[in-house]
Amino acid sequence: MKVAFPLIGQRHQTLHALPIALEVSARHPDVAVHVSCLTVSHLELARSLATLYPEARVQFDLLPISAKLRRRIEQHGLRVVDRLIGLFASRRYFRNFNSIIVPEATSLQLRRMGVRRPKMIWTGHGAGDRAIGFARHLGKFDFLLVPGRKVEQRMLEKGIIRPGAYHRGTYAKFDLVRRMDAKRPKLFNNNRPTILYNPHFLRRLSSWPEMGHQILDFFARQDRYNLVFAPHFRLFDNHREEGEALKRQYGHLPHMLIDPGSHRSIDMTYTMGADLYLGDVSSQVAEFMIRPRPCLFLNAHHVKWHGNPDYQFWTLGPVTENVSDLGAKIENAFETHPRFLEAQRQYVLETFETLGDEPTAPAAADAIVDFLKRAA
Template sequence: MSRAVFLFNHDAAHQVAHLAPVAGAMARLHPGVETLVAYASGAVRAQIENLIRPEDAARINWQELSLPRVIAGATRMLDKVAPATRLARLRFHLALFSSSHAVVSTERTCLRIKQRLDPDTAPLFIRVPHGTGDRSVTFHPDHRRFDLSLVAGPKMKEQLVANGVDPAKIEVTGYSKFEGIDLHARPDFFSNGRPTFVYNPHFDPHLSSWYDTGPELLRWFASEAGQAYNMIFAPHVMLFRKAIHISPEYKVGRVRPEIPEEVLAASNILIDIDGPRLFDMSYMLGADGYIGDASSQIYEFLVRPRPVFLLDPNGALGSQGETALPFLRTGERVESASGLVSALARWDAIGERYRPEQKRLIAHTFALSETPASERAANAIAAAVARREGGAPCG
């Protein structure tokens, strides 16, 4: 029997929702291929099982990517500067991957396995991107080394091809994270009738607005004037995992500012830096407007078009332009907290102005279909394995 390994090698849960539904669909639709989920921790497994049907979970073979205590202790200390534990898991469990027919992952660190294996006997390496963003790091040269990429829509396929990925190694299968989520939901976290804005800064020290402007912006929302609005502070989950962030892409390192003390008690501000709602789109669906910078979550927010404000204090986003970063066409770009505050007074009109472009870009980003994205992806994986093995897909 062929085996497809679904690799969940990240300790944070922000990538799980992009791949878990595909693993569930694979186990359900293709019993002729063993579906094995290799996971980093019990918490990650719990998150996976929370996102798939119980009967699908029962069909899956599970393997924790555990490490000997001495190795785990040493790599944890190194994780502050590099993904040492993730890389150690891959090397320690090399036999699992080498005996499989496909390795399906959301991130490119899995390619470290590929370089250690004989190309003639190595499994297929299949990528399901975690997000649909536009940043240049999304198109790392390593992506050309995947045997297959399963992307959300035409936009990402075009961008990958423009960056040298063979079109024959790309299939548009949709965005599986949307499955099981009511995209019309409007969760209300304040119950006071005021407009609510979600602030979603990235962790990259060059592109993120948090380092130069974020604390000042939160202080304004906590002030008397800011009480006219609600604020959900929902940063990228990796922002508060480290005190110092280094951007390999831009060769920049910075110390992350803390959340101001006076903000913590503000009744109109909800702060969540590591909770499960960061991953299930609750905050994106519950906000009237979005404030952000480089996070691909802007596309999840815009699945229902609404006002967008892009906070760009050092001009890092604007300098790249709308061709490189299409999301810059979806909202108002401002360079300071005071500029953002002024723009907020016109938030509804700004939303109307950008809505046509938001709808166009979202239609280009997500390929919706009556067949769920997870099933389309599972079918593509089964077909790829069958081609590799020289037979018909096992269903």
């Protein structure tokens, strides 16, 4: 049996799929595992992370796109059209596999490109509450991995998953973070509380366009807190100069860390190192909750969110529609955290069925191989 794990999305998705590829290789030596990427730097990232699994024997492949497109992606970031071109150029490569296992849904387009024999399997890449995580097109996958009961229930209600064609209890990123671990150095050389500001990348959902600069200016002026500004990886991936300009503007301040998209922005360095989460709808809040701490949510678009399952995580801390008197609102989030503590603990258990202390990728690897053998 031969399986492919193409990593054609942004790098933050790598941590959700790669541990499963490595566990398939380590636990099932009769399965040939290939990990493939569009760019050399992405392939190097995957190779580097794979060294944490010395027992795995994986082949790493560079997908056959033009050198010009490869340079453009490296220099200016990844677009949806780049992924589609990469899939189309690689369709002959993908026809050679029994299964194609991915953390995103763009790869479903391979079926329209004539790649119909391989089973399509979805690992997912996050565990937030937004509707996009429960889109009906996910039902086109032959087999899916879901993190916990919360996601399972919504997917069953929408008819996305069916018994025998999914496995519950996987959040492979935690496995990798545990291996990387995590005696990480302190983020700042002081004893101030550290705030993580983590806005989403979609303008219609993100607090960044309406509030972002006000937030950075507030933290630049005050001397009570540290700030890590580490937005969703995609916010600046196609606007890299804007991210670099922010580093130049604020990066000299010893109590502010501006990270528009380094590896540390995707490997839970900041979610594990911060004392309070400040953000809007990024699923990274679910990862932050693995160790319950205060949150302050930003409703920049005045959404009627109460009772909406897409905003369930906004029940886990105070929600504000403006950032006037932000210092008082942060202080209130710290003071009222005991009120939200039990809800946060329950949210983690319903979302992940783990506190991140036990690996989940091995069971996912076994479930995938078992499904493929049954489907053969």
